[in-house]
Amino acid sequence: MTTPAGRASAGRTPTERADRPEHAARPERTERADAARNRLRILDAARRLLAADGFAELSLDAVAKEAGVGVGTVYRRFHNRAGLVYALIEDNETRFQEAFARHCGDGAPSAYERLRAFLHGMAELVDDNRELLLLAEASAPAGRYHSTPFRRHHEQVVGMVTELAPGVDAAYLADLLLMAYTPGLFDFQRTERGWDVDRIKGGLDALIAGIGAAPPVTPCAG
Amino acid sequence: MTTPAGRASAGRTPTERADRPEHAARPERTERADAARNRLRILDAARRLLAADGFAELSLDAVAKEAGVGVGTVYRRFHNRAGLVYALIEDNETRFQEAFARHCGDGAPSAYERLRAFLHGMAELVDDNRELLLLAEASAPAGRYHSTPFRRHHEQVVGMVTELAPGVDAAYLADLLLMAYTPGLFDFQRTERGWDVDRIKGGLDALIAGIGAAPPVTPCAG
DNA sequence: GCACCAACCGGAGAGGTCTCCGCTTGGCGT
DNA sequence: ACGCCAAGCGGAGACCTCTCCGGTTGGTGC
Numbered sequence: 001m002t003t004p005a006g007r008a009s010a011g012r013t014p015t016e017r018a019d020r021p022e023h024a025a026r027p028e029r030t031e032r033a034d035a036a037r038n039r040l041r042i043l044d045a046a047r048r049l050l051a052a053d054g055f056a057e058l059s060l061d062a063v064a065k066e067a068g069v070g071v072g073t074v075y076r077r078f079h080n081r082a083g084l085v086y087a088l089i090e091d092n093e094t095r096f097q098e099a100f101a102r103h104c105g106d107g108a109p110s111a112y113e114r115l116r117a118f119l120h121g122m123a124e125l126v127d128d129n130r131e132l133l134l135l136a137e138a139s140a141p142a143g144r145y146h147s148t149p150f151r152r153h154h155e156q157v158v159g160m161v162t163e164l165a166p167g168v169d170a171a172y173l174a175d176l177l178l179m180a181y182t183p184g185l186f187d188f189q190r191t192e193r194g195w196d197v198d199r200i201k202g203g204l205d206a207l208i209a210g211i212g213a214a215p216p217v218t219p220c221a222g
Numbered sequence: 223m224t225t226p227a228g229r230a231s232a233g234r235t236p237t238e239r240a241d242r243p244e245h246a247a248r249p250e251r252t253e254r255a256d257a258a259r260n261r262l263r264i265l266d267a268a269r270r271l272l273a274a275d276g277f278a279e280l281s282l283d284a285v286a287k288e289a290g291v292g293v294g295t296v297y298r299r300f301h302n303r304a305g306l307v308y309a310l311i312e313d314n315e316t317r318f319q320e321a322f323a324r325h326c327g328d329g330a331p332s333a334y335e336r337l338r339a340f341l342h343g344m345a346e347l348v349d350d351n352r353e354l355l356l357l358a359e360a361s362a363p364a365g366r367y368h369s370t371p372f373r374r375h376h377e378q379v380v381g382m383v384t385e386l387a388p389g390v391d392a393a394y395l396a397d398l399l400l401m402a403y404t405p406g407l408f409d410f411q412r413t414e415r416g417w418d419v420d421r422i423k424g425g426l427d428a429l430i431a432g433i434g435a436a437p438p439v440t441p442c443a444g
Numbered sequence: 445g446c447a448c449c450a451a452c453c454g455g456a457g458a459g460g461t462c463t464c465c466g467c468t469t470g471g472c473g474t
Numbered sequence: 475a476c477g478c479c480a481a482g483c484g485g486a487g488a489c490c491t492c493t494c495c496g497g498t499t500g501g502t503g504c
Contacts, residue, residue: 142410
């Protein structure tokens with residue numbers, strides 16, 4: 001998300017700037033050197049603080065101090081705590097995508113198997129990053145739906161579901177499937193309900209097996 | 223935006239963490255008269271403020287002032303903002319339960335029809351209380367799973383699913399079905415995706431129809 | 445080089461959440 | 475009636491998030 005597309009700015013006179021809506025189609029400016037340096041510093045400081053103090057709390061004031069920048073700089077860059085945490089998350093997401101692609105690239109399995117592999121992979125990913133995801137959710141519960149990882153996951157699941165069961169509302173089902181990995185729910189199931197990851201995988205397996213097997217409304221016996 | 227639940231100062235305080243299941247679990251001790259009076263005052267003040275200023279913000283300082291009590295009193299009673307908001311929600315929940323019972327009490331429809339009615343009713347309930355639910359979720363995303371309404375809903379859905387499809391993991395499926403009404407998701411679907419309530423109802427209908435129709439794992443063809 | 449200026453920086457301050465703790469009081473036993 | 479005391483009260487204060495804005499600087503056109 002952070003890679004700047006190096007595009008030189010066309011010289012603009014200040015008068016032009018006034019009569020156009022500011023955030024309409026702002027061409028991507030290259031990030032200034034000091035800004036880039038500070039962004040890295042902040043991300044690094046956050047990781048350090050998280051590792052040291054645990055995931056229960058993450059004060060952006062503290063992050064700023066650790067990074068050696070002012071608070072304003074942190075907020076300018078990441079908007080709010082949720083923004084910072086989501087930026088941290090994108091990293092892990094990349095690794096997941098690679099693993100999933102590797103898993104599905106060869107052999108080209110059926111849609112069912114790919115969906116199953118995806119869902120199982122998600123279970124492991126969420127389990128591994130539980131604390132960070134919980135922090136992200138606590139910071140901005142609704143932020144998830146707008147996040148790059150969620151959107152990408154949704155797209156992928158829609159594709160597989162469409163292939164698996166052409167009749168169903170794939171977009172809706174994808175939402176629901178992804179909701180299985182809402183951090184708070186997942187943690188509640190693992191911790192409070194005492195379920196292991198296999199139970200969750202199994203529940204999802206059964207669900208998608210049913211979907212793949214049965215036409216959406218008419219019963220099998222019919 | 224707002225800090226999740228607790229402050230977690232250096233030394234752990236002996237006071238209980240906030241996201242415990244205890245909202246409605248009042249100890250057997252009878253509430254003192256002044257405490258009861260203040261609780262009502264606070265609830266009332268909160269409703270008044272919400273109606274007047276909108277649901278975007280609800281400062282407990284302001285609630286305390288409006289109620290004519292100290293901040294400490296508010297926090298003693300409701301632990302944190304989430305607690306106060308969930309207390310407000312329980313009210314609407316009661317009305318929903320009554321409607322659902324009335325709907326299902328006579329005629330004793332099939333499990334499928336009862337589940338369908340329940341899910342549709344939830345859709346309306348969530349749609350009607352979107353703002354309040356969003357506020358609750360923002361205050362404590364994980365608090366939902368511990369709340370009395372969620373637990374009751376879960377129990378009810380488990381019962382209906384068990385009856386409908388004895389082979390499946392009813393507890394897991396109930397979780398998933400209820401996640402369809404996560405406030406953030408629902409609002410995202412309605413607002414951002416531009417879906418209407420019927421689309422959501424329809425998606426759920428198809429899902430439970432499939433579940434009722436197909437045996438959990440073996441495909442029809444087998 | 446040099447001048448210009450948009451983007452960037454930093455930190456004071458507004459406003460919120462929640463805790464701490466000394467004072468007050470309702471309800472009970474006698 | 476009366477005394478006791480756990481439960482309740484209130485608000486100062488610690489700490490946090492996020493905004494605002496005057497001063498600074500990297501990168502560009504000339």
